Each structure stands twice: as structure tokens, then as C-alpha cells.
Amino acid sequence: MSTTANSLHVLIVGGGIGGLTAAIALRKQGHQVEIFEQSRLATETGAAIHLAPNANGVLKRLGIFAERGGANPMERLTEYTDGGKLKRSMDLTEDNKRWQHEWLLAHRVDLHNQLKEAVQTPAEDGSVIAFHTASRVTSVDAATGTVVLADGSQHTGDVIVGADGVHSVTRSALPGAHTVRAEASGKSAFRFLVPRNAALADPETAGFCTRPGELCIWYGADRRIVLYPTSHNSVLNFVLIHPTEESAEEAERGGEAEGRETWGQQTHNLDRMLQVYAGFDPAILKLLAKADPQSVRVWKLLDMAEIPSWHTERLALLGDAAHPFLPHQGQGGGVAIEDAASLAVVLPADVSAEEVPARLALYDEIRHGRATRIQQYSRLAGQDRADGDARSVANGNTGKAAFDMYGFTDYNFGHDEWDNSTQRLREWTWNRMExxxxxxxxxxxxxPGPRQTHLGLPRDxxxxxxxxxxxxxxxxxxxxxxxxxxxxxxxxxxxxxxxxxxxxxxxxxxxxxxxxxxxxxxxxxxxxxxxxxxxxxxxxxxxxxxxxxxxxxxxxxxxxxxxxxxxxxxxxxxxxxxxxxxxxxxxxxxxxxxxxxxxxxxxxxxxxxxxxxxxxxxxxxxxxxxxxxxxxxxxxxxxxxxxxxxxxxxxxxxxxxxxxxxxxxxxxxxxxxxxxxxxxxxxxxxxxxxxxxxxxxxxxxxxxxxxxxxxxxxxxxxxx
Missing domain, CATH: 2.40.400.10 (Acetoacetate decarboxylase-like)
Structure with a gap:
């Protein structure tokens, strides 16, 4: 859709997955879009990302097909105890047919590059998205729609989208939100990649990656190892979640830069990781040891209390800026993508600048409950299992509800946010009619039309x-x-x-x-x-x-x-x-x-x-x-x-x-x-x-x- 004289001018703070998806979707709706990214290259950190059906469907609607960038289907889930005993292995190929879109395992950098390419490619009507890198936003004025950069320059639009992550600057503009901060959850994660060929070449480790699209989890009482392939099954992605105190020194050495989180990258992270998981199955430890010491990073897992509102006046937050996710369901990126879709739907081409505050309130109403619910599911999924059991949480141990994997999956996957928000916008419009x-x-x-009369006639x-x-x-x-x-x-x-x-x-x-x-x-x-x-x-x-x-x-x-x-x-x-x-x-x-x-x-x-x-x-x-x-x-x-x-x-x-x-x-x-x-x-x-x-x-x-x-x-x- 072409931008018109009545289109909105949208300023997006943050060029991560959520911000770029929002930019593509809002341009599709016919708006003029600018992105302000604090880094020079806007390179996504991390290794891999789940694109569950609820997220993949939105991307496909926007013309982003992650499989073309190397994402491969999720086909099997296998779970072990920390000692290597097989708990269960589920073939998901039939289950996945329940969902109208594929469940993909994508390399985060590949997906980010696809989104950047779409952002930087002119639309059919010639419209372009202005992508400003090395442009750190220091403050925003939600009333006037103004962002202020570190160099003192100001940019004003009709809408500000805060997609600037867990250490969001834009969040501080929300009334009362400046007191809400992301806090350490008590867990950290080692993350790195290993070439699949390296695992296949070793008879002791080959069994962990012979089947394509297989996600494996090893459960200890208070730690776990998650392994899944990406990039056409050529690379193995590892996430090793453990108590923070056992790697605190490494994470602290990595440090936190002002306004954003960084990862520890010390060469001795590998040694420390092997110590943290010393009690696990020797075969998986041998696979972990194949990691390049320079690539092993440690990341503190952060969580944040729910903020009452994601919007005020001309500002709305999405993704981690609004609701940081623990990684236990792989839904953080997916929910950010859903946020972007919803925001675009409530801001169609014919919306006026005067309507923006009311439309952003509708966006918050549509998205807040679902994102918060999935956020809570992720907390439940990450709870320690005292017995290492992958299937349930003992109420006596946690005092919380049992982990319902199937219920969580149905809720997460069985949703199309573009269509859902479209219907919510329709109903909102109907309810506002005088x-x-x-x-x-x-x-x-x-x-429309005149009121009908009735005629009742019996018939045989x-x-x-x-x-x-x-x-x-x-x-x-x-x-x-x-x-x-x-x-x-x-x-x-x-x-x-x-x-x-x-x-x-x-x-x-x-x-x-x-x-x-x-x-x-x-x-x-x-x-x-x-x-x-x-x-x-x-x-x-x-x-x-x-x-x-x-x-x-x-x-x-x-x-x-x-x-x-x-x-x-x-x-x-x-x-x-x-x-x-x-x-x-x-x-x-x-x-x-x-x-x-x-x-x-x-x-x-x-x-x-x-x-x-x-x-x-x-x-x-x-x-x-x-x-x-x-x-x-x-x-x-x-x-x-x-x-x-x-x-x-x-x-x-x-x-x-x-x-x-x-x-x-x-x-x-x-x-x-x-x-x-x-x-x-x-x-x-x-x-x-x-x-x-x-x-x-x-x-x-x-x-x-x-x-x-x-x-x-x-x-x-x-x-x-």
C-alpha cells in the first residue's frame, strides 16, 4: 500500500526482531517509517530462535519466509535426565500438521538479516524505511511524539514505537513505569554454536544429532541443557541454564554496558561451563567440550514485573521493552512479532493522527493479557524439577500449578494475531459507533439498509x-x-x-x-x-x-x-x-x-x-x-x-x-x-x-x- 498525505509518521526505537517486524508491517499499512538503532550494524546477539506457528504465520504474511534463510522444521522433542537416561522422545511431524504454519528453528542472525533486507528494500510503490544506525535514543516525549538522540537531535512523528529491549529507554516515559526494572531471575545461560559435522564425526556424540529437527533437553534438579539444530540442520545451538552464582564471575566480567545488556565472552567460560555441568552424562559433556572457547557466552536471565500499561499518548511498547521473557518456551521473539502485527492492524492506512492515542490503547488491550499469560507460562516451564522430571512440577516442591506442556502449546501456537487483532479492531469500531x-x-x-418485516406462513x-x-x-x-x-x-x-x-x-x-x-x-x-x-x-x-x-x-x-x-x-x-x-x-x-x-x-x-x-x-x-x-x-x-x-x-x-x-x-x-x-x-x-x-x-x-x-x-x- 502506498504512503499518502494522510499516512502516519512512525518512529521506531530499536532495530531488533520486534522493531524490524513492526517497521515492515507498518509500511505495509501505508505509513512512513523511521528506525533508530543504537548500534552501528544492528546485529542481533544470540544464536538461534524458535519461530513457532503463531510467529511464523505473521512473518509469512509480511513476505518473510525464514526457511529461505536456513530455518529448519522442528520435528522431534527428546528429553533425558542429567545422567543421560531417556525420559521420552516424541515425533512431532504429525502433531505439527495441526497448525496452519510451520514450527521452525532459525538462526537468529539469519532471521535478523532477512528482516533488515526487507526493511532496506524499497516497496513496490517506491517507499523506503529510513534506518538510522548508531543513533542512540536518550529520551522520548510521548505527548508530542518526539525522540531525542544522544547527539541532541530531535525527531517528531505521529507514533513512537518502543522496541528497545529489556533495558528500554522508552519505557521510562510511561507513567509509573520508571520504577519497574528488569531484575536477575537467579538463573543464567551459557549459549554457543557447534558445527553439526563435529558432533557427527564422533561416535559418542553423533546420536544426539542424527535426526533432523530434533530438540533435546537434559534436566537436572536446578539446571538443564537445551540443544537444537538450525541453519538447515548444519549447526547445533546450545542453551545451558543454571544458577547464576555458579557463573557469576564470568557474567560480571562480561559486564553490562549503559542501556543494554552484553554477554560475557571470556575464553575460560568453556572451562567454567564444564565445571557447572560436571555431573551430567559424559557423552553430552564431550559434545559441550567441542565448543570454540571464544564463542561460549554467559547471559544473566532477566525477568520483570508486569507494568500496568504499555502505552501513553503517542507511545507504545512492544517485545522485551514491554514484557521481558524468560527463554523456557522459546516465545520471546514470537510474542514480539505478534505485538508488531497487532500494532500494524490497529493503525491501518486510513487512521488519523488524532486517533493514535485511542488506537494504541486498543493495541494494549488486545495484547497485554496474552503476552502476560505466555510470560507466566514461561516462568512455570522454567521451574526447577527436584527429581529432574521433565513432565511435571511437583506441587509440594514449588507450591505452584503443574506444568501443562500441551495446554501451553495449544494456547501459544493456536493463534493468528493479525486475524485476531483485525476482529478486535472491527468490534472496537462497532462499539464506538454513536x-x-x-x-x-x-x-x-x-x-445497512431498512429494518425487515416478517411473514409467517405454514408449509407442508x-x-x-x-x-x-x-x-x-x-x-x-x-x-x-x-x-x-x-x-x-x-x-x-x-x-x-x-x-x-x-x-x-x-x-x-x-x-x-x-x-x-x-x-x-x-x-x-x-x-x-x-x-x-x-x-x-x-x-x-x-x-x-x-x-x-x-x-x-x-x-x-x-x-x-x-x-x-x-x-x-x-x-x-x-x-x-x-x-x-x-x-x-x-x-x-x-x-x-x-x-x-x-x-x-x-x-x-x-x-x-x-x-x-x-x-x-x-x-x-x-x-x-x-x-x-x-x-x-x-x-x-x-x-x-x-x-x-x-x-x-x-x-x-x-x-x-x-x-x-x-x-x-x-x-x-x-x-x-x-x-x-x-x-x-x-x-x-x-x-x-x-x-x-x-x-x-x-x-x-x-x-x-x-x-x-x-x-x-x-x-x-x-x-x-
Missing amino acids: SPYWRMPIAFGPM GTRSTFTTASIRFKTSRTVLQNLFPPGRSGWRFTAPDTVAYASFAQTTLNKMHWLGGSGYKHFGLYVHGVEYVGSPDGTVVRGTYMPILFESLTDPIVSGREELGMPKLYTSVDVYRREHSYRIRTGWEGAQWGNFLLQDLQQLQGKDALESARGGISGENDAGILVYKYIPKTGRQNKNVAAEEYPVFDPFAEAVPTPQPKRVYTTSKASFSIDPLDWEQLPTMHHIIARLAELPVYEIVGGKVVEGEGVPDVSGARPI
């Missing part, structure tokens, strides 16, 4: 006919769950995976008695594997969630909305049925927005085929349909007051009459495309079609056409 007019389907926000669908064509596809759980009723609790997916399944289904109804023997067509989005858990008795209701159902005739739209709570709207539905193909085109007043095609249809034979086709209007054998009913209260004086509002479930087991499939056709060759067009072409529904067009398609699972007799009247639909 007089929003809400009507179904509320998942898409306040609706026993002899009515139906033909349902459906296309099932794999997509993003995060994007789908953003279509859940906003601000209403109780909705969730049955599984925590970040991939989910949905279907577009179109049904042609005919011989409808209540329509004088004629018919109509409907077309909907069906989100599979959803459950509602908000009923008073705690009952879990599972089914397929339907956020939108389009129909081609006014009468069923009105009756379905008002009587049943079905989220219906009008669209034209044109069907072209041929012997082996089925094409659907959807539109409004001549503007075509959807094209759906099933080709090479093959008819199934036998009773089992017909039984498999039984189910609901989604085209799948679902338990029922979940929707959310919202009817505005009548009267101008009652704007934004609901007359009825509750979830509704339509169980197919109670359908009257029961649909009777007659013929079933299937295909593996199905496809669809959605064009959101613009407001002029779709004046009453562009905001909905644009959201449908955002659905990523990871895989078309298949297509199906079912013909039959008996159309239910949906009289079983009821509030939950």
Missing part, C-alpha cells in the same frame, strides 16, 4: 424436492471463529487446531406448497465442528455453525429471520446443471460475486450411498445447525436495544418431514472463487462478501450433489 443498527447476521457488524414439505450441492474445504480456524457472534461468549471449536473445515452449500427447492408449488434457492456458509457451551445446565450443544444464508426470494428470508432466527439475506442464485457438472453463480442486481463449480460428477449406487447423504442443508451429515438470533426492539426510541437475542439450535433428528435422498453424486474436482467487488456494486452486502473472500483455502476436500424429496419446515429450531 447509534449502530444491529440486525442478523450480527457477525458482520451493524447492518412432504412432496417438496431439493437438490443440494456442497463444496467442503480446509481453512483457518481463527478466520472462521471471527465470524462467531461478536462479544457473545460460549462459542468455540471442538478441537484446538488452527485449521478447521467449512462448506459452501447451495440448495434448490421446488414444489413448495406454501409458495404455490414454486420454489427458490438458498446458499450458505457452514462452519463444521462448532459447539456452544453457554446453556444454564452446562450442556454442550455441537453442530455446524451457520453465520450467513443467502436466499433468492424475499418471503423465506423474512419468515426465516423473524420466526426462526435464521441469518438470511438476499442474493441471486443461478444454477447451470449439466450431466456431469454443476455450476453456481451468485450476485446482486447483475453484479456477480461468487462462482462455484463441481465437475466430473459420478453417481453413487446402493443403499449405503443414500444413507450417507442424509443430513442437513449444509450438505453434510451434521447433528444440526447452530445460529444466533437477534431481533431489534421496535421503536425509534429503542435503537440498539434487542427484543430477542439468543443462540438457536435446529436438530436434524427432529426434522419434519424427514428428507429422503434419491440420488447422490460426488467429485474430487470442485472449486470456487469469491470477488468482493466494491460498495457501489454491492451497496448492501459488500461488508459481508468481503469477509467471505478473506477465507483462506488450504485444501478442497471434495464436492457432493444430493437430490431428494421432503423439505423440513425447521419447526424443531429452538433457543438453547
Whole structure:
């Protein structure tokens, strides 16, 4: 997106991973960006970094593919006692398929170089990011958006992003934050790299690195060794966490420069490290001894109390400046990347400078709780195990909650911050409207257009006919769950995976008695594997969630909305049925927005085929349909007051009459495309079609056409 006269001028303090990611994302949003980095080369210290799915997905969205820089997949986790006894070894290749993005092990310098290259490369519109090195910021004025450099020069913008790390200067500008400092946690870490070939050449150490993408941990009572490969599995990265007092002299010799942390780099660090881990398995000690003495560094692990707010006026913090992380989950860099994504989302191209303080407050609201929670998980993951057990924390020993690795992983990995923040920004915008007019389907926000009337007519669908064509596809759980009723609790997916399944289904109804023997067509989005858990008795209701159902005739739209709570709207539905193909085109007043095609249809034979086709209007054998009913209260004086509002479930087991499939056709060759067009072409529904067009398609699972007799009247639909 091009920068415009209305774009913001953003000043980023710090050129580390978080700062560079923010720069790339904010330029993508159309803003003018400057970076101020205190070092001359902005070289990332450290050795390797975890790019878990939650972080890797953000980078990929920004055009950063870490695997091109040498990052390799995380494929196995193996844990040992300090004496070398194998505790467990888990193949993660299947588990990783749960996540829509890869879990990568990257060389930190390689990733930093990729980010720098992206920052220093002009965008397609020619816009550049000004990257000022050797530019140490000494103070900031959050009210005016001004940063002051060590040479006395001043730079003013609309936004200041404090990405200047654990010893942040920008943090001191937050009210009350100057009293909060990063403190030693009591643990330090030796860090270094060893060429993988050196380990493979030794029979005693080769077994630790024969399998690609394997992360190994040796647990002692109060210390541990973490080993994993990076750079296309050519380099082994080591992190050795231990009590600080055992290497305090080395860390102190390394010293701390003013405003930033440095690492001890004395040649005798290697000897001291081998002493600290003298009681460990001789084989791993032999591998440690292969380190270049000049490369072994020791780092004090710092922690910091939660600061109440990450923002004030035109200043917002991200990454370690806001929430320093202990390294025990490998999420420090990832959460900084998430911060950067969220900040960019809440500052889109059309935001004004006057709105900046409110948008930064929203950023804080979106990110603060999640980052703090992962920060606490990292503390739990780093607790000492008195018995060296890698799997749990003994409550009697720590007095704290047990370490739930799977729960932590699901929470950390199962998140897409760009999509999450996009939804939060939508809801924030809706809530700030002076007089929003809400009507179904509320998942898409306040609706334009006049208020609908209702028409209730009984019907007998026993002899009515139906033909349902459906296309099932794999997509993003995060994007789908953003279509859940906003601000209403109780909705969730049955599984925590970040991939989910949905279907577009179109049904042609005919011989409808209540329509004088004629018919109509409907077309909907069906989100599979959803459950509602908000009923008073705690009952879990599972089914397929339907956020939108389009129909081609006014009468069923009105009756379905008002009587049943079905989220219906009008669209034209044109069907072209041929012997082996089925094409659907959807539109409004001549503007075509959807094209759906099933080709090479093959008819199934036998009773089992017909039984498999039984189910609901989604085209799948679902338990029922979940929707959310919202009817505005009548009267101008009652704007934004609901007359009825509750979830509704339509169980197919109670359908009257029961649909009777007659013929079933299937295909593996199905496809669809959605064009959101613009407001002029779709004046009453562009905001909905644009959201449908955002659905990523990871895989078309298949297509199906079912013909039959008996159309239910949906009289079983009821509030939950």
C-alpha cells in the first residue's frame, strides 16, 4: 500500500526482531517509517530462535519466509535426565500438521538479516524505511511524539514505537513505569554454536544429532541443557541454564554496558561451563567440550514485573521493552512479532493522527493479557524439577500449578494475531459507533439498509424436492471463529487446531406448497465442528455453525429471520446443471460475486450411498445447525436495544418431514472463487462478501450433489 498525505509518521526505537517486524508491517499499512538503532550494524546477539506457528504465520504474511534463510522444521522433542537416561522422545511431524504454519528453528542472525533486507528494500510503490544506525535514543516525549538522540537531535512523528529491549529507554516515559526494572531471575545461560559435522564425526556424540529437527533437553534438579539444530540442520545451538552464582564471575566480567545488556565472552567460560555441568552424562559433556572457547557466552536471565500499561499518548511498547521473557518456551521473539502485527492492524492506512492515542490503547488491550499469560507460562516451564522430571512440577516442591506442556502449546501456537487483532479492531469500531443498527447476521457488524418485516406462513414439505450441492474445504480456524457472534461468549471449536473445515452449500427447492408449488434457492456458509457451551445446565450443544444464508426470494428470508432466527439475506442464485457438472453463480442486481463449480460428477449406487447423504442443508451429515438470533426492539426510541437475542439450535433428528435422498453424486474436482467487488456494486452486502473472500483455502476436500424429496419446515429450531 502506498504512503499518502494522510499516512502516519512512525518512529521506531530499536532495530531488533520486534522493531524490524513492526517497521515492515507498518509500511505495509501505508505509513512512513523511521528506525533508530543504537548500534552501528544492528546485529542481533544470540544464536538461534524458535519461530513457532503463531510467529511464523505473521512473518509469512509480511513476505518473510525464514526457511529461505536456513530455518529448519522442528520435528522431534527428546528429553533425558542429567545422567543421560531417556525420559521420552516424541515425533512431532504429525502433531505439527495441526497448525496452519510451520514450527521452525532459525538462526537468529539469519532471521535478523532477512528482516533488515526487507526493511532496506524499497516497496513496490517506491517507499523506503529510513534506518538510522548508531543513533542512540536518550529520551522520548510521548505527548508530542518526539525522540531525542544522544547527539541532541530531535525527531517528531505521529507514533513512537518502543522496541528497545529489556533495558528500554522508552519505557521510562510511561507513567509509573520508571520504577519497574528488569531484575536477575537467579538463573543464567551459557549459549554457543557447534558445527553439526563435529558432533557427527564422533561416535559418542553423533546420536544426539542424527535426526533432523530434533530438540533435546537434559534436566537436572536446578539446571538443564537445551540443544537444537538450525541453519538447515548444519549447526547445533546450545542453551545451558543454571544458577547464576555458579557463573557469576564470568557474567560480571562480561559486564553490562549503559542501556543494554552484553554477554560475557571470556575464553575460560568453556572451562567454567564444564565445571557447572560436571555431573551430567559424559557423552553430552564431550559434545559441550567441542565448543570454540571464544564463542561460549554467559547471559544473566532477566525477568520483570508486569507494568500496568504499555502505552501513553503517542507511545507504545512492544517485545522485551514491554514484557521481558524468560527463554523456557522459546516465545520471546514470537510474542514480539505478534505485538508488531497487532500494532500494524490497529493503525491501518486510513487512521488519523488524532486517533493514535485511542488506537494504541486498543493495541494494549488486545495484547497485554496474552503476552502476560505466555510470560507466566514461561516462568512455570522454567521451574526447577527436584527429581529432574521433565513432565511435571511437583506441587509440594514449588507450591505452584503443574506444568501443562500441551495446554501451553495449544494456547501459544493456536493463534493468528493479525486475524485476531483485525476482529478486535472491527468490534472496537462497532462499539464506538454513536447509534449502530444491529440486525442478523450480527457477525458482520451493524447492518445497512431498512429494518425487515416478517411473514409467517405454514408449509407442508412432504412432496417438496431439493437438490443440494456442497463444496467442503480446509481453512483457518481463527478466520472462521471471527465470524462467531461478536462479544457473545460460549462459542468455540471442538478441537484446538488452527485449521478447521467449512462448506459452501447451495440448495434448490421446488414444489413448495406454501409458495404455490414454486420454489427458490438458498446458499450458505457452514462452519463444521462448532459447539456452544453457554446453556444454564452446562450442556454442550455441537453442530455446524451457520453465520450467513443467502436466499433468492424475499418471503423465506423474512419468515426465516423473524420466526426462526435464521441469518438470511438476499442474493441471486443461478444454477447451470449439466450431466456431469454443476455450476453456481451468485450476485446482486447483475453484479456477480461468487462462482462455484463441481465437475466430473459420478453417481453413487446402493443403499449405503443414500444413507450417507442424509443430513442437513449444509450438505453434510451434521447433528444440526447452530445460529444466533437477534431481533431489534421496535421503536425509534429503542435503537440498539434487542427484543430477542439468543443462540438457536435446529436438530436434524427432529426434522419434519424427514428428507429422503434419491440420488447422490460426488467429485474430487470442485472449486470456487469469491470477488468482493466494491460498495457501489454491492451497496448492501459488500461488508459481508468481503469477509467471505478473506477465507483462506488450504485444501478442497471434495464436492457432493444430493437430490431428494421432503423439505423440513425447521419447526424443531429452538433457543438453547
